[in-house]
Amino acid sequence: MLMRGSQIVMECLLEQGVDTVFGYPGGTILNIYDEFELHGYSQKIHHYLTSHEQGASHAADGYARSTGRVGVCFATSGPGATNLVTGIATAYYDSSPVVFITCNVSENLIGKDSFQEVDITGITMPITKCNFLVKDVNELADVIREAFAIARSGRPGPVLVDIAKNITAIQGQYEYLPLAEHPNHGRLATLLRRSNRDLKSPEPNRGDIDKLLELIAQSQRPMVLVGGGVIRSKGAVPEFRRFIETLDAPVGSTIMGGGACPGNHPLFTGMVGMHGSHASNMATAECDLLIAIGCRFSDRVATDPPSFAQNAKIVHIDIDRAEIDKNVQTYHHIIGDARRVLELLNEKLPQHDFSAWRAQVFARKELPHKKDGILHPHEILETVSALTNGDAIIATDVGQHQMWSCQYYHFSRPGQLLTSGGFGTMGFGLGAAMGATAGNPGKVVVHCTGDGCFRMNCHELATVEHYRFPIITIIFDNRTLGMVRQWQNLIYDKRFSQTTLDRGPDFVKLAEAYGLKGFRVKTQAEFEDAFRQALAAGCGCVIDCAIDMDAMVHPMVSGGSPVTEFLLH
């Protein structure tokens, strides 16, 4: 049937089951926004208008991470599109499935440096799985179907579809196609045909699985390292827990693996790497078999690749073949979806007992915390954990508060920790928290941030207020860029160049200016009281927590050093 390009976009979103979109309108994307009113699509698709495109991009990302569905974000051409770039890169580094739909200037204006024209497909080429510029209205539906399929398939990630404005205005052919039929039509069918084999039911190599089982049988000291792959793979977490309990091995995690293994699980050693726990980091050096699932040995985990797990045979399980031997040299690998690989392993893995090895690993304890009446970061997080029964969704920004959140809040399910692990985007948290709230009504969403990060996107408080998102923002306010100051403290001989934030705003007044509730607290008792009030408030709240300027993240390994050589512990 014939319909306007902009309506085809809406129909394609409905085919995908999309009911939530984040975005910001503008000149070139007007036709698409017009559909919400003209043909009543606002009845079926809820559009959240943010304060800035970056906020919309993080919200779509946070929605995708917390629900496991594909996030959708709209923006106009030029600055609208470039404002998405940080959000797209954030999604790309953490393999989050988001489809970004931008409109460009009309075809007759493309390439003429027209008003608000930018080559966004060129700009986002390195930070998307794939991107498209649509210049034919009859291809529009096909491209959007392919974009969604690519975003959610294999190793998920962002895809950008840029549509010339005139394409959204002219009539084109559209026929409804159920989701299950998409791989049999158009560009997707071509993509599948060009590949050598039937990609619809990819299976890991059984020989590779058996080889790992043999290695496990020979091992005396196995260890598991879990990454974001187990979080992204649908249904992998129950298989993963069965696997580790049958294997009976200590389990370390990357930041993106948070939630795969419950934080209070007796096999869980904590994070590995730069801010890894003592038990985790020492175990990687002492184990004789390291089974890494869905992680990529980034420089924050394998701080010194040649010495990382040097006494172990490293077995890498990942869906992306390009990750194998990229950062560390592995002994064996299995390519496949984490859930399927773990299922196959669980079918054959006998129950093991590594209690002596576990005892050795868990004998290492972290330093006890001081109790001196001033508010410590771990006290904040332990209070949050207790008052939310460990069930809240935690969105973080980047820096010390991020590490503290990962260390002291015990995550128990995928999609519970929303953090920019790979790209390290300051300002990610509030947007992600908005996306999580939109996608998980009824869940408590807590935004942990620092005073530096919060100021980067605090204008989204207007969005929080407008949509009555009951997000609780906790500012770990040390009046400095804490993580950078920590490095300056330890490595730069205490030269605190440009990291002291001895300036406004007054966060309580700021919250009030946006129509939200603000609290300022200095002790654990005050924090607990404020957090209880915030939980009961039913609206967005900001709790400004004064913490020590020189509070540090323990332990710490400096970049380039082996993970066993702690700078601080």
Added chain:
Amino acid sequence: MNTIVKRHTLSVLVENTAGVLSQVSRLFSRKGYNIESLAVGTTDDPAVSRITIEVMCGEQQIGQIINQLRKQFSVYSVRLLPPEQSIRRELVLIKVKAESREVRNEVIQIANIFRASIIDVSTQSLTLAIIGQESKDDALEKLLAEFGILELVRTGMVALERGEATIRNNSGNKVREEFDLGKNIL
């Protein structure tokens, strides 16, 4: 880590659409490698282009680039062509200054020895075309230099594997299948 730098010839089958070439070349520039030579053209299937790329880098680096190439959705197939099992050719056009009959005769003789063809003649110049590998092309270029080369252009190397092996004939290749697994469309 292996850091012996040598010439590698890559053959890549890609979707014939806008942006694919920059997507492919970007992977080289990102790693900081200068592409020595690049040739692109459609194949027997007009929807598919074949890119031949030559690059100087180490063994491990070329492996990483191949991995990244294979990940791209617009890339259908990647093959590293081993020098001993492949044929490589490039076409070079050389415009030589030839203002006298003697010079023209001498250039024509040199062209004959090298099996180069004269494709354009004027009273002031001769243009030669030669197909070969760098050793032959460089030798000719060196001989012609003394007459004065006005212009020179190369197509860039194109290459194929010797024998019946083809870039599509990859069945049973485990690495290739592993990459397809990562691209799965469910």
